[in-house]
Amino acid sequence: MSSVGFDTPDAAPGIRLSGARLHYEGVALFDNLSLNLPAGRTSCLLGPSxxxxxxxxxxxxxxxxxxxxxxxxxxxxxxxxxxxxxxxQDLLLPWLNVQDNVTLGDRLRRQPPKHARRLHLLEQVGLAERADSVPAALSGGMRQRVALARTLYENQPVIFMDEPFAALDAVTRLELQDLAGGLLAGRTVLLVTHDPLEALRLGHHLLVLTGRPARISEAFAPPGMPPRAPDDPSLLALQARLLAALRRKEGA
Amino acid sequence: MGLLRAATVTLGLLLLWQALVWVTAVPPFILPSPQAVGATLVQRWPLLLGHASVTAAEILLGLLLGVLLGTIAALLLASATVLRRWLLPLLVASQAIPVFALAPLLVLWLGYGMASKVAMATLIIFFPVTAAFYDGLRRTDPGWLALAQTMGGTRYAILRHIAIPAALPAFTSGLRVATAVAPIGAVVGEWVGSSAGLGHLMLNANARMQTDLMFAALLVLTAMALLLYYAVDFLGRRLLPWLPESQPRS
Structure with a gap:
């Protein structure tokens, strides 16, 4: 599909956050926190609720x-x-159909919708036939796929995802992880999740946020390239270790 | 099924009414029988229709003006912070004045004609529309607003494409309340001073002990109010098909 030229955003930059500070009702959630997101890579941020x-x-x-x-x-x-x-949350607007939800950004920026790009993305998330459906007629997994298409339609080099698959059932979640893993390639992504398996499948790098004020652990890179197979035995071993680390830190 | 139920209830109430007249044997100028009211309704139909058309015009004009002003006020309140600080307390305070107490003043200022009744209906409709729509505009899902912000939407674009459509359900509830109170505004205005309208007719009939005519006018007014309410309700469902309450009930 490279001839279509849709899926390569501008060169994705790396991102560096420093001196981050947030106090909530007198309690420091984080203070002087730093974070590095490597260019064109998916970083997963894990941590307790x-x-x-x-x-x-x-x-x-x-x-x-x-x-x-x-x-x-x-x-x-x-x-x-x-x-x-x-x-x-999928944040789909209930009064717009699927395709108009995907192109919401253009509507807000008063630009004409890019029809070919919209159709291409709906095909990739497997919802081309549902382009005219309203969100209420879709299942939770379909709705989140529309939200994914809407996110990718923006064609930005940087994508921030906040537990995007947390509300889905296990099978749908695995399917969406496969889909997202392929479609996010080449962008600088920060994916927040509380699911260690999700982080291990999708992340080039894993970061763990714990404590109050919160600290970020050393970045940890699982072997191989995402999206990794969920039944990979080495992944499952890593998941057990990661869970143990999360529990230890929570207890401490 | 719903129609059958409504017909049964209406018939039951009519029978109850008739039974009450038979059992208590009240004189007709206190409580006329349903047949007497029905006969008057048919005999005086041209008279009733003439006055009903005046009241209907007052209600519709008041509804139009009240909804228009209420919509504008809600949009101003939602989009201009400075204006909101000045306007909101004023609006709330204005609601402490009973609108009915203003009716004599309105008649004094605007005369016995239609204008004072339209003003009365407008005043009574304005607040429920403003309050409901403004409330809806304020309660836009913060997630939608955050999404729109990351997409680079301007304040105006976010208002037009997200906040206003999201507030339409609240707006229609305000509209329903407004539709229900609009006839009250018009009729109270007519009672205070008028030369035509169903309220005027009822007042005159009352003075002449034509209770059957009063009841007939009341029936026409009720029918008009119901028709208006269901028309607005139907339109709301047709125009906002994504609302949960618009889905056919199973």
Whole structure:
């Protein structure tokens, strides 16, 4: 499909966050936190609930006015306007059909929708036949696939994902991980998740956020390239180790 | 099925009414029998229709103006922070004044004609529409707003494509309330001082002890109000098919 030229965004920059700080009702969620996201790679951020993973992601996406921190892109340009964001909720607008939800960004920027690109993405997520359906007529997995298509339609070099598959059943989640793993290639991605297997399947690098104020562990890279097979025995061994580490840190 | 139920209830109420008249043997100027009211309804139909058309015009004009002003006010409140600080307390305080108490003033200022009744209906409709729509505009899903923000939407684009469509269900509830109170505004206005309309007719009939005519006028008014309410309800469902309450009930 390279001739279509849809799926290569501008060169994806690396991202460096430093001095991140967020106080919530007098408690420091994180303070002077640093984070490195390598260019064109998927980094997965793991950690227990309430540790501040989503707040950190919102800070990077420019959605958290209460948090502060210095965000730099490796190419020196501003990050603003080069980010696509995907949340745990599909956030589909119920009054728009599937294809209009995918092209919502163009509607908001008052640009005409790119028909070919929209169709191509809907084919990739397997929903080309449902282009005219309303979200209410779709299953949870289908809705999240539309949300994935909408995220990719933005064609941004940087993608922030906040537990995008957490609300799905196990089988649907595995399918969507396969799909996302392929489609996210070449972009700088930060994927927040509480599922160690998801992180091991999709991440080039894994980061663990724990403690209060939260600290980020050394980056850890599983062998091989994502998306990794879920039944890979080495992956399962790593999952057990990762779970043990998460539990230890939570207990500490 | 619903129609059958409605017909049964109506018939039951009519029978109850008739039984009450028979058992208590009240004089007709206190409570006329259903047949007497029915006969008056047929005999005086041209008269009733003439006054009903005046009241209907007052209600519809009031609804149009009230909804228009209410919509504009809600949009202003939602989009201009400075204006909101000044306008919101004023709006809330204005609701402490009973609108009915203003009716004599409105008649004094705008005369016995239609204008004072339209103003009365507009006043009574304005607030439920403003309150409901503004509330809806304020409660946009923060996730949608965050998404729109990352997509580079301007404030205007977010209002037009996200906040307003998302607030339409709240707007239609406000519209339903407005439709229900609109006839009250018009009729109260007519009671205070008027030369035509169903309220005027009822007041005159009352003074002449033509209770059957009063009841006939009341029936026409009720039918009009119901028709209006269901028309708005139907339109709301047709225009907002994605609402859960618009789905056919199983």
């Amino acid at each position: 309430g540790v501040g993973k989503s707040s950190l992601l919102a800070l990077l996406a420019g959605l958290n006015a209460a948090a502060e921190g210095k965000i730099e892109a490796s190419d020196g340009a501003a990050l603003q306007g080069r980010v696509a964001w995907m949340a745990q």
